[in-house]
Amino acid sequence: MYDVIVVGGSFAGLSAALHLARARRKVLLLDAGLPRNRFADEAHGLLGHDGRPPTAILRDARSQLLRYPTVEIRTGEASVVERIDDGFAVGLSSGAEARARRLVLATGVTDTLPPIPGLRERWGESVLHCPYCHGYEVRDLPLAVLAAHPMSPHQALLIPDWGPTTYFTQGEFEPEPAELQAFAARGVAIERTPIVALLGEAPGLDGVRLADGRELNVAAIFTAPRTAPTTPLAAMLGCEHEDGPTGPFIKIDQWGATSVDGVWAAGDAATPMHNATLAAAAGVLAGIGAHQAGVRAAPR
Missing domain, CATH: 3.50.50.60 (FAD/NAD(P)-binding domain)
Structure with a gap:
Protein backbone atom coordinates (compact mmCIF):
# COMPACT_ATOMS: atom_id res chain seq x y z
CA MET A 1 0.00 0.00 0.00
CA THR A 112 -8.03 17.59 -31.28
CA LEU A 113 -6.96 19.95 -34.05
CA PRO A 114 -9.26 21.42 -36.69
CA PRO A 115 -9.80 18.90 -39.55
CA ILE A 116 -7.41 20.44 -42.06
CA PRO A 117 -4.86 18.19 -43.79
CA GLY A 118 -1.31 18.90 -42.68
CA LEU A 119 -2.04 20.47 -39.28
CA ARG A 120 -1.15 17.37 -37.25
CA GLU A 121 2.18 16.89 -39.07
CA ARG A 122 3.20 20.43 -38.16
CA TRP A 123 1.86 20.50 -34.59
CA GLY A 124 4.47 21.86 -32.20
CA GLU A 125 6.68 23.12 -35.02
CA SER A 126 4.89 25.55 -37.35
CA VAL A 127 1.36 24.99 -36.00
CA LEU A 128 1.40 26.28 -32.46
CA HIS A 129 -0.83 26.84 -29.48
CA CYS A 130 0.84 29.25 -27.06
CA PRO A 131 2.51 32.48 -28.26
CA TYR A 132 4.26 32.87 -24.91
CA CYS A 133 5.84 29.45 -25.42
CA HIS A 134 6.71 29.70 -29.13
CA GLY A 135 5.94 33.18 -30.44
CA TYR A 136 9.46 34.54 -30.09
CA GLU A 137 10.83 31.83 -32.38
CA VAL A 138 8.56 32.98 -35.24
CA ARG A 139 8.86 36.71 -34.57
CA ASP A 140 8.50 39.14 -37.47
CA LEU A 141 7.20 36.41 -39.81
CA PRO A 142 3.72 36.39 -41.40
CA LEU A 143 1.52 34.72 -38.80
CA ALA A 144 -2.00 33.32 -38.84
CA VAL A 145 -4.61 32.57 -36.22
CA LEU A 146 -6.85 29.69 -37.22
CA ALA A 147 -10.19 30.11 -35.46
CA ALA A 148 -11.32 27.01 -33.60
CA HIS A 149 -13.66 28.28 -30.86
CA PRO A 150 -15.30 31.50 -29.64
CA MET A 151 -12.14 32.61 -27.78
CA SER A 152 -10.06 32.61 -30.97
CA PRO A 153 -10.48 36.38 -31.56
CA HIS A 154 -8.82 36.97 -28.19
CA GLN A 155 -5.84 34.92 -29.34
CA ALA A 156 -5.69 36.94 -32.55
CA LEU A 157 -5.40 40.16 -30.56
CA LEU A 158 -2.26 38.85 -28.84
CA ILE A 159 -0.30 37.62 -31.85
CA PRO A 160 0.63 41.01 -33.44
CA ASP A 161 3.23 41.49 -30.71
CA TRP A 162 5.20 38.74 -32.45
CA GLY A 163 4.48 39.44 -36.10
CA PRO A 164 1.97 40.61 -38.77
CA THR A 165 -1.22 38.66 -38.14
CA THR A 166 -4.15 37.42 -40.18
CA TYR A 167 -7.22 36.00 -38.46
CA PHE A 168 -8.94 33.20 -40.37
CA THR A 169 -12.56 32.93 -39.22
CA GLN A 170 -13.04 29.61 -41.08
CA GLY A 171 -16.49 30.96 -41.87
CA GLU A 172 -17.59 30.17 -38.34
CA PHE A 173 -16.03 32.39 -35.66
CA GLU A 174 -16.78 35.95 -36.67
CA PRO A 175 -15.44 38.63 -34.28
CA GLU A 176 -17.91 40.75 -32.36
CA PRO A 177 -18.11 44.48 -33.26
CA ALA A 178 -15.90 45.47 -30.32
CA GLU A 179 -13.37 42.83 -31.37
CA LEU A 180 -13.38 44.17 -34.92
CA GLN A 181 -12.47 47.61 -33.58
CA ALA A 182 -9.66 46.06 -31.54
CA PHE A 183 -8.47 44.17 -34.63
CA ALA A 184 -8.23 47.44 -36.54
CA ALA A 185 -6.29 49.07 -33.71
CA ARG A 186 -3.88 46.12 -33.56
CA GLY A 187 -3.50 45.78 -37.32
CA VAL A 188 -5.03 42.29 -37.50
CA ALA A 189 -6.23 41.38 -41.00
CA ILE A 190 -9.36 39.24 -41.35
CA GLU A 191 -9.81 36.47 -43.88
CA ARG A 192 -13.28 34.90 -44.04
CA THR A 193 -12.54 32.33 -46.74
CA PRO A 194 -11.56 29.07 -45.00
CA ILE A 195 -8.13 27.49 -45.12
CA VAL A 196 -8.36 24.09 -46.81
CA ALA A 197 -4.69 23.07 -47.14
CA LEU A 198 -1.22 23.86 -45.82
CA LEU A 199 1.66 24.38 -48.23
CA GLY A 200 5.30 23.36 -48.02
CA GLU A 201 7.17 20.40 -46.63
CA ALA A 202 6.16 19.52 -43.06
CA PRO A 203 7.01 20.34 -40.35
CA GLY A 204 7.78 23.66 -42.03
CA LEU A 205 5.10 25.91 -43.50
CA ASP A 206 5.28 28.04 -46.64
CA GLY A 207 1.67 29.17 -46.84
CA VAL A 208 -1.98 28.19 -46.92
CA ARG A 209 -4.49 27.48 -49.68
CA LEU A 210 -8.00 28.87 -49.31
CA ALA A 211 -11.30 27.39 -50.44
CA ASP A 212 -11.42 29.82 -53.38
CA GLY A 213 -8.00 28.68 -54.63
CA ARG A 214 -5.96 31.64 -53.39
CA GLU A 215 -2.61 30.96 -51.73
CA LEU A 216 -1.33 33.21 -48.94
CA ASN A 217 2.14 33.45 -47.43
CA VAL A 218 2.06 32.21 -43.83
CA ALA A 219 5.07 31.00 -41.82
CA ALA A 220 3.31 29.82 -38.65
CA ILE A 221 -0.25 29.20 -37.52
CA PHE A 222 -1.56 29.67 -33.99
CA THR A 223 -4.67 27.77 -33.02
CA ALA A 224 -6.27 26.44 -29.86
CA PRO A 225 -7.25 22.78 -30.26
Whole structure:
Protein backbone atom coordinates (compact mmCIF):
# COMPACT_ATOMS: atom_id res chain seq x y z
CA MET A 1 0.00 0.00 0.00
CA TYR A 2 1.45 3.32 -1.13
CA ASP A 3 0.74 6.58 0.62
CA VAL A 4 0.03 8.24 -2.74
CA ILE A 5 -0.20 7.13 -6.34
CA VAL A 6 0.52 9.93 -8.82
CA VAL A 7 -0.94 9.21 -12.25
CA GLY A 8 0.95 11.14 -14.91
CA GLY A 9 4.68 11.60 -15.40
CA SER A 10 5.02 15.05 -16.97
CA PHE A 11 5.57 18.42 -15.30
CA ALA A 12 2.61 18.31 -12.90
CA GLY A 13 2.96 14.68 -11.89
CA LEU A 14 6.72 14.78 -11.37
CA SER A 15 6.43 17.97 -9.33
CA ALA A 16 3.73 16.47 -7.10
CA ALA A 17 5.73 13.28 -6.62
CA LEU A 18 8.89 15.22 -5.78
CA HIS A 19 7.26 17.11 -2.94
CA LEU A 20 5.66 13.95 -1.58
CA ALA A 21 9.04 12.22 -1.76
CA ARG A 22 10.66 15.02 0.16
CA ALA A 23 7.98 14.54 2.81
CA ARG A 24 9.20 10.93 3.00
CA ARG A 25 5.97 9.43 1.74
CA LYS A 26 5.82 6.16 -0.15
CA VAL A 27 4.95 7.23 -3.68
CA LEU A 28 4.23 5.40 -6.92
CA LEU A 29 4.38 7.44 -10.12
CA LEU A 30 2.57 5.91 -13.09
CA ASP A 31 3.75 7.29 -16.43
CA ALA A 32 2.19 6.33 -19.77
CA GLY A 33 5.17 7.98 -21.48
CA LEU A 34 3.14 10.27 -23.77
CA PRO A 35 3.56 13.84 -22.48
CA ARG A 36 1.42 16.42 -24.24
CA ASN A 37 4.42 18.50 -25.36
CA ARG A 38 6.24 15.57 -26.97
CA PHE A 39 5.69 17.21 -30.37
CA ALA A 40 7.81 20.28 -29.46
CA ASP A 41 11.58 20.29 -29.88
CA GLU A 42 12.13 23.02 -27.29
CA ALA A 43 10.41 24.35 -24.18
CA HIS A 44 10.32 28.10 -23.65
CA GLY A 45 9.40 30.39 -20.79
CA LEU A 46 10.27 27.75 -18.19
CA LEU A 47 12.66 29.42 -15.77
CA GLY A 48 16.14 27.89 -15.92
CA HIS A 49 15.21 25.61 -18.84
CA ASP A 50 14.43 28.02 -21.67
CA GLY A 51 15.27 26.41 -25.00
CA ARG A 52 15.84 22.90 -23.64
CA PRO A 53 14.00 19.90 -25.15
CA PRO A 54 11.03 18.93 -22.99
CA THR A 55 12.16 15.31 -23.14
CA ALA A 56 15.50 16.28 -21.57
CA ILE A 57 13.80 18.28 -18.81
CA LEU A 58 11.52 15.36 -17.95
CA ARG A 59 14.38 12.87 -18.11
CA ASP A 60 16.41 14.89 -15.61
CA ALA A 61 13.36 15.33 -13.37
CA ARG A 62 12.77 11.57 -13.29
CA SER A 63 16.42 10.96 -12.46
CA GLN A 64 16.29 13.46 -9.60
CA LEU A 65 13.04 11.98 -8.30
CA LEU A 66 14.48 8.48 -8.19
CA ARG A 67 17.20 9.63 -5.77
CA TYR A 68 14.53 9.46 -3.07
CA PRO A 69 14.25 5.96 -1.61
CA THR A 70 10.48 6.09 -1.07
CA VAL A 71 9.68 6.61 -4.78
CA GLU A 72 8.89 4.06 -7.45
CA ILE A 73 8.21 4.86 -11.10
CA ARG A 74 6.37 2.48 -13.39
CA THR A 75 5.85 2.97 -17.10
CA GLY A 76 2.33 2.05 -18.03
CA GLU A 77 -1.17 3.34 -18.59
CA ALA A 78 -3.59 3.52 -15.67
CA SER A 79 -6.82 2.25 -17.22
CA VAL A 80 -9.20 1.83 -14.28
CA VAL A 81 -9.57 3.09 -10.72
CA GLU A 82 -11.95 2.35 -7.88
CA ARG A 83 -12.35 3.25 -4.24
CA ILE A 84 -11.58 0.54 -1.70
CA ASP A 85 -11.96 0.50 2.08
CA ASP A 86 -8.59 2.06 2.87
CA GLY A 87 -8.01 4.09 -0.28
CA PHE A 88 -7.94 3.42 -4.00
CA ALA A 89 -7.03 0.60 -6.38
CA VAL A 90 -5.55 1.55 -9.75
CA GLY A 91 -5.48 -1.00 -12.54
CA LEU A 92 -2.92 -0.78 -15.32
CA SER A 93 -3.46 -1.79 -18.92
CA SER A 94 -0.86 -4.53 -18.34
CA GLY A 95 -3.21 -6.17 -15.83
CA ALA A 96 -1.19 -5.14 -12.77
CA GLU A 97 -2.82 -3.32 -9.85
CA ALA A 98 -1.50 -0.84 -7.28
CA ARG A 99 -3.17 0.53 -4.16
CA ALA A 100 -2.75 3.78 -2.26
CA ARG A 101 -4.44 5.82 0.43
CA ARG A 102 -4.62 8.90 -1.79
CA LEU A 103 -4.38 9.82 -5.48
CA VAL A 104 -2.98 12.70 -7.49
CA LEU A 105 -4.32 12.82 -11.05
CA ALA A 106 -1.91 14.62 -13.39
CA THR A 107 -3.24 12.87 -16.46
CA GLY A 108 -3.25 15.77 -18.91
CA VAL A 109 -5.44 16.35 -21.93
CA THR A 110 -5.58 15.20 -25.53
CA ASP A 111 -5.65 17.76 -28.33
CA THR A 112 -8.03 17.59 -31.28
CA LEU A 113 -6.96 19.95 -34.05
CA PRO A 114 -9.26 21.42 -36.69
CA PRO A 115 -9.80 18.90 -39.55
CA ILE A 116 -7.41 20.44 -42.06
CA PRO A 117 -4.86 18.19 -43.79
CA GLY A 118 -1.31 18.90 -42.68
CA LEU A 119 -2.04 20.47 -39.28
CA ARG A 120 -1.15 17.37 -37.25
CA GLU A 121 2.18 16.89 -39.07
CA ARG A 122 3.20 20.43 -38.16
CA TRP A 123 1.86 20.50 -34.59
CA GLY A 124 4.47 21.86 -32.20
CA GLU A 125 6.68 23.12 -35.02
CA SER A 126 4.89 25.55 -37.35
CA VAL A 127 1.36 24.99 -36.00
CA LEU A 128 1.40 26.28 -32.46
CA HIS A 129 -0.83 26.84 -29.48
CA CYS A 130 0.84 29.25 -27.06
CA PRO A 131 2.51 32.48 -28.26
CA TYR A 132 4.26 32.87 -24.91
CA CYS A 133 5.84 29.45 -25.42
CA HIS A 134 6.71 29.70 -29.13
CA GLY A 135 5.94 33.18 -30.44
CA TYR A 136 9.46 34.54 -30.09
CA GLU A 137 10.83 31.83 -32.38
CA VAL A 138 8.56 32.98 -35.24
CA ARG A 139 8.86 36.71 -34.57
CA ASP A 140 8.50 39.14 -37.47
CA LEU A 141 7.20 36.41 -39.81
CA PRO A 142 3.72 36.39 -41.40
CA LEU A 143 1.52 34.72 -38.80
CA ALA A 144 -2.00 33.32 -38.84
CA VAL A 145 -4.61 32.57 -36.22
CA LEU A 146 -6.85 29.69 -37.22
CA ALA A 147 -10.19 30.11 -35.46
CA ALA A 148 -11.32 27.01 -33.60
CA HIS A 149 -13.66 28.28 -30.86
CA PRO A 150 -15.30 31.50 -29.64
CA MET A 151 -12.14 32.61 -27.78
CA SER A 152 -10.06 32.61 -30.97
CA PRO A 153 -10.48 36.38 -31.56
CA HIS A 154 -8.82 36.97 -28.19
CA GLN A 155 -5.84 34.92 -29.34
CA ALA A 156 -5.69 36.94 -32.55
CA LEU A 157 -5.40 40.16 -30.56
CA LEU A 158 -2.26 38.85 -28.84
CA ILE A 159 -0.30 37.62 -31.85
CA PRO A 160 0.63 41.01 -33.44
CA ASP A 161 3.23 41.49 -30.71
CA TRP A 162 5.20 38.74 -32.45
CA GLY A 163 4.48 39.44 -36.10
CA PRO A 164 1.97 40.61 -38.77
CA THR A 165 -1.22 38.66 -38.14
CA THR A 166 -4.15 37.42 -40.18
CA TYR A 167 -7.22 36.00 -38.46
CA PHE A 168 -8.94 33.20 -40.37
CA THR A 169 -12.56 32.93 -39.22
CA GLN A 170 -13.04 29.61 -41.08
CA GLY A 171 -16.49 30.96 -41.87
CA GLU A 172 -17.59 30.17 -38.34
CA PHE A 173 -16.03 32.39 -35.66
CA GLU A 174 -16.78 35.95 -36.67
CA PRO A 175 -15.44 38.63 -34.28
CA GLU A 176 -17.91 40.75 -32.36
CA PRO A 177 -18.11 44.48 -33.26
CA ALA A 178 -15.90 45.47 -30.32
CA GLU A 179 -13.37 42.83 -31.37
CA LEU A 180 -13.38 44.17 -34.92
CA GLN A 181 -12.47 47.61 -33.58
CA ALA A 182 -9.66 46.06 -31.54
CA PHE A 183 -8.47 44.17 -34.63
CA ALA A 184 -8.23 47.44 -36.54
CA ALA A 185 -6.29 49.07 -33.71
CA ARG A 186 -3.88 46.12 -33.56
CA GLY A 187 -3.50 45.78 -37.32
CA VAL A 188 -5.03 42.29 -37.50
CA ALA A 189 -6.23 41.38 -41.00
CA ILE A 190 -9.36 39.24 -41.35
CA GLU A 191 -9.81 36.47 -43.88
CA ARG A 192 -13.28 34.90 -44.04
CA THR A 193 -12.54 32.33 -46.74
CA PRO A 194 -11.56 29.07 -45.00
CA ILE A 195 -8.13 27.49 -45.12
CA VAL A 196 -8.36 24.09 -46.81
CA ALA A 197 -4.69 23.07 -47.14
CA LEU A 198 -1.22 23.86 -45.82
CA LEU A 199 1.66 24.38 -48.23
CA GLY A 200 5.30 23.36 -48.02
CA GLU A 201 7.17 20.40 -46.63
CA ALA A 202 6.16 19.52 -43.06
CA PRO A 203 7.01 20.34 -40.35
CA GLY A 204 7.78 23.66 -42.03
CA LEU A 205 5.10 25.91 -43.50
CA ASP A 206 5.28 28.04 -46.64
CA GLY A 207 1.67 29.17 -46.84
CA VAL A 208 -1.98 28.19 -46.92
CA ARG A 209 -4.49 27.48 -49.68
CA LEU A 210 -8.00 28.87 -49.31
CA ALA A 211 -11.30 27.39 -50.44
CA ASP A 212 -11.42 29.82 -53.38
CA GLY A 213 -8.00 28.68 -54.63
CA ARG A 214 -5.96 31.64 -53.39
CA GLU A 215 -2.61 30.96 -51.73
CA LEU A 216 -1.33 33.21 -48.94
CA ASN A 217 2.14 33.45 -47.43
CA VAL A 218 2.06 32.21 -43.83
CA ALA A 219 5.07 31.00 -41.82
CA ALA A 220 3.31 29.82 -38.65
CA ILE A 221 -0.25 29.20 -37.52
CA PHE A 222 -1.56 29.67 -33.99
CA THR A 223 -4.67 27.77 -33.02
CA ALA A 224 -6.27 26.44 -29.86
CA PRO A 225 -7.25 22.78 -30.26
CA ARG A 226 -10.22 21.24 -28.56
CA THR A 227 -9.12 19.41 -25.44
CA ALA A 228 -10.46 16.36 -23.63
CA PRO A 229 -9.21 14.37 -20.62
CA THR A 230 -6.56 11.88 -21.67
CA THR A 231 -7.99 9.23 -19.35
CA PRO A 232 -11.44 8.58 -17.87
CA LEU A 233 -10.06 8.11 -14.34
CA ALA A 234 -11.49 11.32 -12.88
CA ALA A 235 -14.91 10.52 -14.33
CA MET A 236 -14.72 6.97 -12.97
CA LEU A 237 -14.19 8.40 -9.50
CA GLY A 238 -17.02 10.90 -9.89
CA CYS A 239 -14.86 14.03 -9.81
CA GLU A 240 -16.74 17.17 -10.76
CA HIS A 241 -15.70 18.92 -13.95
CA GLU A 242 -16.03 22.44 -15.29
CA ASP A 243 -16.40 23.66 -18.86
CA GLY A 244 -13.42 25.60 -20.22
CA PRO A 245 -13.08 27.48 -23.52
CA THR A 246 -11.49 24.46 -25.22
CA GLY A 247 -13.02 21.60 -23.23
CA PRO A 248 -13.83 20.25 -19.77
CA PHE A 249 -11.36 20.19 -16.89
CA ILE A 250 -11.40 18.73 -13.37
CA LYS A 251 -12.77 21.09 -10.72
CA ILE A 252 -10.27 21.64 -7.88
CA ASP A 253 -9.72 23.94 -4.91
CA GLN A 254 -6.63 26.07 -4.25
CA TRP A 255 -4.65 23.01 -3.13
CA GLY A 256 -5.69 20.81 -6.03
CA ALA A 257 -8.29 18.83 -4.08
CA THR A 258 -11.10 17.49 -6.25
CA SER A 259 -14.72 16.98 -5.22
CA VAL A 260 -13.83 13.39 -4.27
CA ASP A 261 -12.24 12.91 -0.85
CA GLY A 262 -8.68 11.64 -1.13
CA VAL A 263 -8.19 12.69 -4.76
CA TRP A 264 -6.15 15.67 -5.99
CA ALA A 265 -5.57 16.83 -9.55
CA ALA A 266 -2.97 19.05 -11.21
CA GLY A 267 -1.76 20.24 -14.57
CA ASP A 268 -3.61 20.61 -17.84
CA ALA A 269 -6.33 18.17 -16.75
CA ALA A 270 -7.36 20.54 -13.97
CA THR A 271 -7.15 24.03 -15.47
CA PRO A 272 -8.14 25.89 -18.65
CA MET A 273 -4.69 27.58 -18.68
CA HIS A 274 -2.10 25.24 -20.15
CA ASN A 275 1.57 25.95 -19.56
CA ALA A 276 4.50 23.89 -18.28
CA THR A 277 5.36 26.33 -15.49
CA LEU A 278 1.75 26.47 -14.32
CA ALA A 279 1.54 22.68 -14.45
CA ALA A 280 4.66 22.28 -12.31
CA ALA A 281 3.36 24.83 -9.79
CA ALA A 282 -0.01 23.06 -9.63
CA GLY A 283 1.83 19.80 -8.98
CA VAL A 284 3.57 21.39 -5.99
CA LEU A 285 0.23 22.41 -4.50
CA ALA A 286 -1.38 19.03 -5.13
CA GLY A 287 1.56 17.15 -3.66
CA ILE A 288 1.62 19.31 -0.54
CA GLY A 289 -2.16 19.12 -0.26
CA ALA A 290 -2.12 15.32 -0.44
CA HIS A 291 0.66 15.17 2.16
CA GLN A 292 -1.04 17.47 4.62
CA ALA A 293 -4.33 15.59 4.29
CA GLY A 294 -2.49 12.42 5.19
CA VAL A 295 -0.94 14.10 8.22
CA ARG A 296 -4.36 15.19 9.42
CA ALA A 297 -5.81 11.73 8.86
CA ALA A 298 -3.01 9.81 10.54
CA PRO A 299 -0.36 11.95 12.34
CA ARG A 300 3.10 10.43 12.34
